[in-house]
Amino acid sequence: xxxxxxxxxxxxxxxxxxxxxxxxxxxxxxxxxxxxxxxxxxxxxxxxxxxxxxxxxxxxxxxxxxxxxxxxxxxxxxxxxxxxxxxxxxxxxxxxxxxxxxxxxxxxxxxxxxxxxxxxxxxxxxxxxxxxxxxxxxxxxxxxxxxxxxxxxxxxxxxxxxxxxxxxxxxxxxxxxxxxxxxxxxxxxxxxxxxxxxxxxxxxxxxxxxxxxxxxxxxxxxxxxxxxxxxxxxxxxxxxxxxxxxxxxxxxxxxxxxxxxxxxxxxxxxxxxxxxxxxxxxxxxxxxxxxxxxxxxxxxxxxxxxxxxxxxxxxxxxxxxxxxxxxxxxxxxxxxxxxxxxxxxxxxxxxxxxxxxxxxxxxxxxxxxxxxxxxxxxxxxxxxxxxxxxxxxxxxxxxxxxxxxxxxxxxxxxxxxxxxxxxxxxxxx
Amino acid sequence: xxxxxxxxxxxxxxxxxxxxxxxxxxxxxxxxxxxxxxxxxxxxxxxxxxxxxxxxxxxxxxxxxxxxxxxxxxxxxxxxxxxxxxxxxxxxxxxxxxxxxxxxxxxxxxxxxxxxxxxxxxxxxxxxxxxxxxxxxxxxxxxxxxxxxxxxxxxxxxxxxxxxxxxxxxxxxxxxxxxxxxxxxxxxxxxxxxxxxxxxxxxxxxxxxxxxxxxxxxxxxxxxxxxxxxxxxxxxxxxxxxxxxxxxxxx
Ligand SMILES: [Zn+2]
Numbered sequence: 286x287x288x289x290x291x292x293x294x295x296x297x298x299x300x301x302x303x304x305x306x307x308x309x310x311x312x313x314x315x316x317x318x319x320x321x322x323x324x325x326x327x328x329x330x331x332x333x334x335x336x337x338x339x340x341x342x343x344x345x346x347x348x349x350x351x352x353x354x355x356x357x358x359x360x361x362x363x364x365x366x367x368x369x370x371x372x373x374x375x376x377x378x379x380x381x382x383x384x385x386x387x388x389x390x391x392x393x394x395x396x397x398x399x400x401x402x403x404x405x406x407x408x409x410x411x412x413x414x415x416x417x418x419x420x421x422x423x424x425x426x427x428x429x430x431x432x433x434x435x436x437x438x439x440x441x442x443x444x445x446x447x448x449x450x451x452x453x454x455x456x457x458x459x460x461x462x463x464x465x466x467x468x469x470x471x472x473x474x475x476x477x478x479x480x481x482x483x484x485x486x487x488x489x490x491x492x493x494x495x496x497x498x499x500x501x502x503x504x505x506x507x508x509x510x511x512x513x514x515x516x517x518x519x520x521x522x523x524x525x526x527x528x529x530x531x532x533x534x535x536x537x538x539x540x541x542x543x544x545x546x547x548x549x550x551x552x553x554x555x556x557x558x559x560x561x562x563x564x565x566x567x568x569x570x571x572x573x574x575x576x577x578x579x580x581x582x583x584x585x586x587x588x589x590x591x592x593x594x595x596x597x598x599x600x601x602x603x604x605x606x607x608x609x610x611x612x613x614x615x616x617x618x619x620x621x622x623x624x625x626x627x628x629x630x631x632x633x634x635x636x637x638x639x640x641x642x643x644x645x646x647x648x649x650x651x652x653x654x655x656x657x658x659x660x661x662x663x664x665x666x667x668x669x670x671x672x673x674x675x676x677x678x679x680x681x682x683x684x685x686x687x688x689x690x691x692x693x694x695x696x697x698x699x700x701x702x703x704x705x706x707x708x709x710x711x712x713x714x
Numbered sequence: 715x716x717x718x719x720x721x722x723x724x725x726x727x728x729x730x731x732x733x734x735x736x737x738x739x740x741x742x743x744x745x746x747x748x749x750x751x752x753x754x755x756x757x758x759x760x761x762x763x764x765x766x767x768x769x770x771x772x773x774x775x776x777x778x779x780x781x782x783x784x785x786x787x788x789x790x791x792x793x794x795x796x797x798x799x800x801x802x803x804x805x806x807x808x809x810x811x812x813x814x815x816x817x818x819x820x821x822x823x824x825x826x827x828x829x830x831x832x833x834x835x836x837x838x839x840x841x842x843x844x845x846x847x848x849x850x851x852x853x854x855x856x857x858x859x860x861x862x863x864x865x866x867x868x869x870x871x872x873x874x875x876x877x878x879x880x881x882x883x884x885x886x887x888x889x890x891x892x893x894x895x896x897x898x899x900x901x902x903x904x905x906x907x908x909x910x911x912x913x914x915x916x917x918x919x920x921x922x923x924x925x926x927x928x929x930x931x932x933x934x935x936x937x938x939x940x941x942x943x944x945x946x947x948x949x950x951x952x953x954x955x956x957x958x959x960x961x962x963x964x965x
Contacts, residue, residue: 434781621963624848625863627908630738646961649954653912654738656947657745665950667957 327411329381333365335395337412338556341402341443342420342454343436344599345545348536349420350399352549352570357395359569360557365393377408395556402439409446416450417443418552420545422459423599441467448473450555454548455479455508462503478551479506480514480544488540488606512551514543524550524566531563533570539607541600546570582686585677585703589686594696595619598628601690611638613682615690618669620645622694629654639663641679644672645695669695670702720753721922721931724770724800727778728758730786731813734865736776738909739808739918743772746918749944751934752926764793770805772925773797777811777907780841783821787829790816794832801834806900806924810910814896814903815839815868835896835903836875841868846885848964850906852894854879857916861955862908870905872896878904883962900924913954915947 330337340350354366367380377398381391400408422437437459444451445467453460455477464475479485485506516523520535522543533550535542554561583590591612595601617640619626626647634655641663643651652665666672676687691699725740744754757766778786790797797817801807807817815821818837821829831839850864857879864884872887878895886894895904902921904910911918926932936944 434779624963624965625734625865625908627735627738627863630735630741630909630912631732646957649950649957650908650912652950653947653954656943656950657738657742657912659943665953 326377326381329391330396330412333391333393333396335362335556336415336449337396337398338416338418338450338552339398339400339409339412339414339443339447340418340420340552341400341440343402343423344597345420345541345548346399348542349418349545349549350397351573352546353418353552354397355569355573356549356553356566357397357556359565359572360553360560360562362394363392365391365396367398377412400443402436402443406439406442409443413448414443414446415448416452416552416556417447418452418548419444419454419457419460419463420548421454421457421599423597450552451475452548452552452555453477453508454544455510456485456505456544458505461505461508465503474555476511476551476555477508478512478544478547479508479510480540480547482506484514484517484540484543488603510547510551511554512547514540514547517543522546526550526554526563529563531567533567534573535570536573537607538609539603541603583700583703583705588677588681591686591688592696593688593690595623595690595692598632602632604690605632605634605636608636608688610685611636612688613684614676614679614687615640616673616676616687617643617648617651617690618645618672618695618699619643619647619651619692620694620698621647623647623692626650634658634660642666642672642676644669645692669698673699673702717753717755719931720755721747721925721929722766722769722771723754723756724767724773725756725758726773726775726813727760727786727789728776729760730782730789731776731778731811733776733778733782733811734863734907735909736810736907739776739810739911740774742909742911742915742918743774743922746915746944747922747933749936749940750922751936751940752931759793761789761792764796767793767796767800770800771929771931772921773800773805773807775807775809775813775817777813777905780812780823783812783816784829786812787816787821790832791830794834797832797834801901804900804924804928806921807834807902808910808921809835809901809903810907811866811905814905815870817903818870835901836873837896837903838871839868840871843867843869843889846964848884849958849962850884850894850908851882851959851962852879852884852886852906853882856897857914857920859955859959860906860910860917861913861958862906862910864905865907866905868905870896878902878906882959884964913951913958915951 340346340353350366354364357364367377398412419440422440441463444463448470449472451464451473453463455461456479513525514522515525515530517540520538521532522535523530523532524547533546535546550566583592593604615637629651637660639661640655643662643665644667646667648665648667652662655662664675723740723743728737740756744756747754809817814835816831817834818831818839819833820831820838822840824841845867847865850862852860854860860879869889870887875896876898877893878897881891881894885891894906
């Protein structure tokens with residue numbers, strides 16, 4: 286490690302502290318470190334003895350990365366991982382900065398990294414993952430990548446970069462036969478995860494996967510699964526792993542969380558081979574905190590508020606479907622972080638019987654949509670602070686808690702307005 | 715189709731060409747006509763015999779990715795004569811994105827190959843160039859400010875024909891921002907989605923009016939509740955247009 290690395294680490298850390306004091310910009314320090322020493326990320330990662338597991342897909346990356354990191358830790362490995370949302374090169378470099386010594390050494394056995402599929406090709410070159418876990422391809426990425434086929438091609442390149450293991454969701458139209466559509470590698474072990482047909486079909490909007498146009502030869506669900514979701518009771522799922530079954534805790538109700546858990550378990554088994562212990566999965570998932578921003582409960586002035594993050598259409602649909610009844614008090618906030626909300630015309634909002642308040646620059650577009658659905662809308666106010674204040678002033682619901690449906694940017698802003706900590710470490714709240 | 719007194723909408727290829735919440739346009743047409751007191755029947759067509767095409771009072775086709783456009787092409791070609799006949803008979807068309815392209819005369823793909831279109835619209839589309847993604851604001855001589863979202867990697871040559879309007883923000887048909895889409899008689903084709911009718915209810919009403927005129931279908935008039943729903947939703951759409959037009963953004 287040269288002087289350049291030391292400079293990159295120290296300057297990056299100084300910026301990180303400054304950024305944290307200002308309360309923002311968690312990717313900035315990584316950016317600066319990469320400028321001073323462009324090879325910093327690649328070199329540091331290459332020094333990790335058991336290499337990199339890359340987790341990618343349209344939806345559920347953070348949850349699954351968090352689960353897999355916990356499972357690996359329970360197996361006794363020191364894990365380096367990136368916080369949720371920090372899945373671009375700068376974000377990963379930022380995360381590294383908080384863990385490396387000034388000489389650039391990282392005291393970890395293995396890296397479990399959430400990788401943004403848009404940067405997948407570049408990151409795959411940089412990270413040289415030994416194992417790749419791919420979760421799903423959903424049309425939510427259209428805002429950024431315009432075409433599901435292009436996202437599929439990018440994930441195909443990420444998959445092709447895996448040298449030792451490839452773990453795929455057999456319930457996804459695009460992933461079910463991805464292993465046959467990329468160049469084979471002799472030592473790569475391919476495994477699948479999925480759910481029983483009844484559970485997959487029973488998820489009320491399916492386990493939404495993008496339509497695949499053109500020659501579909503392999504039906505989703507048709508590959509044998511190393512780990513299969515066989516039962517689901519509230520926020521607990523039963524997973525079949527070969528001949529063993531285990532019952533695991535999920536972050537919240539929902540088949541998508543059960544599939545995330547199955548994916549993390551299949552990846553752990555793929556990486557660890559004979560060292561894998563199903564019981565450690567149970568213990569690891571039991572100990573996990575709720576992943577930041579999804580089904581999280583905030584306590585505001587003694588009142589519980591459930592946050593539903595509207596990351597994309599699929600996650601919004603799944604989260605709406607998992608509501609037990611129409612929430613009594615609902616607030617919606619969406620801004621430019623969701624540049625084109627056209628897809629709200631493809632969403633089934635029947636889980637809501639009214640919305641009390643809407644804010645954010647897309648508020649009127651949502652109000653139009655809800656109007657055509659005949660779902661009553663209370664106040665629309667583009668002033669977020671005022672709208673939030675008015676919503677919080679509403680009477681506490683007789684049953685349950687208030688619900689806020691927010692896009693990522695509004696979630697960050699509203700947390701800040703309410704005096705909650707900025708997201709910096711990510712993962713657990 | 716059964717109800718003689720209903721307005722009939724033909725929704726083409728909803729499965730292949732329904733990318734940007736496009737089916738929302740059909741829902742909006744239906745809700746508005748019903749609020750005005752006119753029942754609506756929607757027929758969807760994905761493939762097979764073009765049953766009931768001749769009953770259509772209004773035709774809608776949406777957008778899709780290039781892969782879906784390629785798959786839809788032979789299916790569109792198979793019903794091209796029927797679609798041209800509907801257009802020639804004055805049935806209004808609303809065509810968005812890939813659907814608009816396939817109903818044109820020709821689509822030249824990025825690799826140079828070309829697809830023969832259905833020939834409903836006298837336009838030629840050329841794929842390629844930098845993709846534009848962002849808010850889209852057009853000034854229409856007929857309707858005023860029309861607002862939506864633009865996401866395209868193609869150009870469209872509409873020759874000397876009429877357009878939806880002049881581009882105020884975004885790119886439009888050509889490399890240098892100028893005009894957007896095609897609008898002549900009862901044929902409207904555009905790359906504005908959003909879905910376009912959500913933000914621009916006046917456009918929905920124009921399409922419904924020309925569809926009704928041909929069959930002399932009258933609105934029975936809205937109930938007080940429906941009149942209130944229309945007032946409310948039109949005000950929300952006005953606010954949505956104003957918000958986008960005041961600070962449009964692109965990638
Ligand atoms: Zn309420």
